Amino acid sequence: MRMNMAEEKKTLKKVLRYIRKYLWLMILSMILAAVTVIFTLYLPILTGQAVDMMMDKGRVRFTDLHGILMKMVIAIAITGVAQWLMNILNNRVTYLVVRDIRKDAFEKIQKLPLKYLDAHPSGDIVSRIIADVDQFADGLLLGFTQAFTGVLTIVGTLLFMLRINVWITLVVVLVTPLSFFVAAFIAKKTHIMFQKQSETRGEQTGLINEMVENLSVVQAFGYEEKALQRFDVINDRLEKYSLRAIFFSSITNPSTRFVNNLVYAGVGITGALFAIHGRLSVGKLTTFLSYANQYTKPFNEISGVITELQNALTCAGRVFDLMEQEEEIPEDSKEHIDQCVGNVTIDHVDFSYVEDKPLIQDLHLSVKSGQRVAIVGPTGCGKTTIINLLMRFYDVNKGAIYIDGKDIRELSRKNLRSQYGMVLQETWLKDASVLENILFGREDATREEAIAAAKMSHAHSFIKRLPEGYDTILSENGENLSQGQRQLLSITRVILCKPSILILDEATSSIDTRTEIKIQNAFAKMMEGKTSFIVAHRLSTIQNADIILVMKDGKIIEQGNHEELLAKKGFYSELYMSQFAVD
Structure with a gap:
């Protein structure tokens, strides 16, 4: 069953409640992400300045160029260290959240009434706590690593480009929204496939668990062929849903890259015209082309993140569905028996x-x-x-x-x-x-x-x-x-x-x-x-x-x-x- 937009928001809110416990780690990660973006965006400026220091053959200002190169080395080093620390923090938050969810899910099983466990295959329950939480962790980690950094890069690049030339920036801004429409169209197709993939994976785990635990009975009654037939039916269905999910998610990147190349070509042509008329230096054109590439790159990453997050939310929804099942009737009374007589x-x-x-x-x-x-x-x-x-x-x-x-x-x-x-x-x-x-x-x-x-x-x-x-x-x-x-x-x-x-x-x-x-x-x-x-x-x-x-x-x-x-x-x-x- 497909998770609608309202259900996705509810699931996301539940995930955020778990993340809230580690807010200080997230804030530190965001600061490091900001540092990474700032110095990444500073590099094209230094590159443009370096190009402008090389005016013509025999007209290179080596003294100024040496200072710019030193700044570039420092900026690259700071970017590398900040990105490394940010990845460590993101991994830590992800697996702390996963640990907490698994712990709560396991505790929930202890409180579920027997009628729920009787009505659901044990393999499906195991799949929710193990496989679905793993899938959720992958999507969450990708979101932490790329989503916030991508948004900062887009905003920062836009501001830097506006400072250089407003008209060329408009070319970038007008063409880029095509990426959103492409990503949104594909995301609708992928989500339902990921949902069915997750459900079928749980069904398959349940069957495998059932057959392995009762293998002697299966062999004693000659049920092997029937078991293989059941497995093949589920496995074929899983293959179908998985291939469709992978197909739709895989065309996201090429589609957005096509739009990005249009943006790059538009910037190159427009910038060249400005440079010919003396309204833009070659160094600044180089900077602009670098920014155009950096501006469009996060759209590729974010579209991929959206696909992964949809899969992650689908898996998280299955886990939360288990965790929100009605527990055994709460016990308000404190009555107890100290020494039972046995009547x-x-x-x-x-x-x-x-x-x-x-x-x-x-x-x-x-x-x-x-x-x-x-x-x-x-x-x-x-x-x-x-x-x-x-x-x-x-x-x-x-x-x-x-x-x-x-x-x-x-x-x-x-x-x-x-x-x-x-x-x-x-x-x-x-x-x-x-x-x-x-x-x-x-x-x-x-x-x-x-x-x-x-x-x-x-x-x-x-x-x-x-x-x-x-x-x-x-x-x-x-x-x-x-x-x-x-x-x-x-x-x-x-x-x-x-x-x-x-x-x-x-x-x-x-x-x-x-x-x-x-x-x-x-x-x-x-x-x-x-x-x-x-x-x-x-x-x-x-x-x-x-x-x-x-x-x-x-x-x-x-x-x-x-x-x-x-x-x-x-x-x-x-x-x-x-x-x-x-x-």
């Missing part, structure tokens, strides 16, 4: 991920402290959704959830989630040592406490067999461990936190039966007198639960312990028998 009430709750597709309807449940609650049912019935609601990854649409009599919406999310220990079917480990991964949820714990937790979860034995034991560095997401070993580390991490309420969402699905029994015993010991929620497909793991909730279509259709539910010969009994049927 949980789900009071007539309605919830749906999509407004017109109800999932959980009028769900009511009362769990007393210390009870083990198992949740079973077919896929899509709402088991994991209950966990999402308990953790406040999503808020209920209707009704309320209470912990120890307090509505969880009145508690801060941080305080609420600190009461839980959660082990998911999908493990997540960071690129760090085994010990650092175990300490992830409780960094103040000692090494001895971490080892004790590992022994309780039966992870200690395999950890000791690793090359560096607890100091072994794991690759991304623990790819150098088996799925079962990764799950054991995730369980160890929770045991170390000593939570008041435990949530197990298929937590032992990747562990062999023998180890699973040991872990269940460890959990039972750890959770004595505490509340636990267990989502399970393997009904053999939840036979000792105090309450088994049987869900179907977002509702609890049966409730009781294992023996009671079997005796009812209902839906639970059918599920159980289907898993343990004997031919």
